[in-house]
Amino acid sequence: MGSYAFTATLMFAAGKPLEVEFSPEEVMVPHPDFLQLGTRKLFCGRRPVSAKRIDLASLEFVAQRYARDKQRFYQYDGYATLSEISAQQYHQALTKASAGDTGSESLAF
8 A cells, every 4th residue: 555554543654653534444545655535635645635626536546647537637746746737738648658558548538
């Protein structure tokens, strides 16, 4: 689970306790750097990420630095920020990233 570990009552990020209420059923790690608690909280490392504009129910990482939800595209800066980018920027970045791959990745919503 990336840099996260949890028991039924304790959550750890990078080996340190993360003080947050959770139920084990809602814990997801959509990316090695991100912890998602259902549709209510998103963390990058130990830092909470503002998810006001992110639809956590449909958020998915499709590459190391790129994610999408049902309405928007995002670029991860490698530190703690998901910045919204245009569909064109998203498609161009993933096309460059997958150049040379024999498999194809669906980029449509």
